[in-house]
């Protein structure tokens with residue numbers, strides 16, 4: 001069994017820093033070059049899911065009102 005080694009030359013996921021256009025590893029929340037802080041995408045996704053549920057509820061109420 002070989003230990004899993006992460007190759008720094010080929011990172012698993014990178015995103016481009018909007019400030020200096022440098023490829024920053026996905027798990028790095030701060031750009032090592034210019035210090036730009038990436039916004040955390042996780043709470044936003046949760047927020048989007050919540051808004052989707054609210055939208056569906058409004059649509060459902062709308063349909064029910066049209067039926068009666």
Ligand SMILES: [Zn+2]
Nearest residue numbers: 017020031034
């Ligand atoms: Zn940067």
